[in-house]
Amino acid sequence: MRETVTVDLPGRAYDVRIGPGLIAQAGAEIAPLLSRPKVAILTDETVAALHLDALTAGLAAEGITSTSLALPAGEATKSWGPLEQSVSWLLDQQIERGDVVVAFGGGVIGDLAGFAAAILRRGVRFVQIPTSLLAQVDSSVGGKTGINAAQGKNLIGAFHQPSLVLADTDVLGTLTPRDFLAGYGEVVKYGLLGDAAFFAWLEAQGPALAAGDMAARVEAVRWSVQMKADIVTRDETEQGDRALLNLGHTFGHALEAATGYSDRLLHGEGVAIGCALAFELSARMGLCSQEDPSRVRAHLKDMGMKTDLADIPGDLPDADALVQLMAQDKKVVRGTLRFILTRGIGKAFITSDVPGEMVRTVLQDGLRVHA
DSSP, rough: OOEEEEEEOOOEEEEEEEEETTTHHHHHHHHGGGGGSSSEEEEEEEHHIIIIHHHHHHHHHOOOOEEEEOSSGGGGGGOOOOHHHHHHHHHHHTTOHHHTEEEEEEEEHHHHHHHHHHGGGOOOOEEEOOOOOOOOIITSSSEEEEOOOOEEEEEEEEEESSEEEEEEEEGGGGOHHHHHHHHHHHHHHHHHHHHHHHHHHHHHHHHHHHTTTTHHHHHHHHHHHHHHHHHHHHHHSSSGGGGGTTTTHHHHHHHHTTTTTTTTTTTTHHHHHHHHHHHHHHHHHSSSSHHHHHHHHHHHHHHHHSSSGGGGOOOOOHHHHHHHHHSSSSEEEEEEEOEEEESTTEEEEEEEEOOHHHHHHHHHHHOOOOO
């Protein structure tokens, strides 16, 4: 039940291996990359408690020694202090340019460890071992690394591709249902942005996938990673098509900022609500049928996910404040916000031609229900 997807970047191609049992075989997978049998692992305290022993045993089976630093779990770790701590620790471990750093955790650790590797000695190689569904299907693939700033998410970072990604689908069984479904928000996004057949497959297979069907999980990860790999290969540094991967993120990032990057709203939950809002906006602009946003919401609800602003606990700022937060997005070009909108399921496109008043109205209507 193993799958391999290759991210075919010229001179920097790498494999994403997907399937159960990969952590136990990490040593055999990573050994060919090493100039000496030693790695440094950056992880978080939650993942370390659950899986670090298995990883170090998998490495030791191939004679690879490892040291590890476990940082606090959570989005707050994607910031300057933990980055400085990580780089300083890697220097203390005497990690050389020929060595490999292992990012062992969810999206936060993957982004932070990848950025630390990018700036350490002007760039050392790293391996992603993503432990959340969100990281397996999205953040571990494609080389985006970075940290958050007070002004917004992911505003400080670098493109630095991993040398290998090991997506062990066994670890998905240790996620809370909420974390699993947050990751599923990114899986749905792939169907919505570019593959109506994948979305239809998810409508049929989603409940089995959530219930733990391993074959369905491997296939969902493979399909998502293949779509991302194809887009990244065409547009590594987001000059064009890669921005499609931000479907739902312009709204989602603003909502994350509005909730203080706290566990009131997880990233994947923000993306799912953002996708529903992007479809709603597209329908109101006459770009897609009104059935499309209804179908998106119906599937998210079937899966027990957050679908609307009303599903976010606590107070939210008004529509004007949310629009302001959206303006801080990385997709602003010459002061104009670019939106990922859709002409239907599987037909996303990038545009700056969006009436601000309509964005405000969509948010206002959602907030009215929220109140």
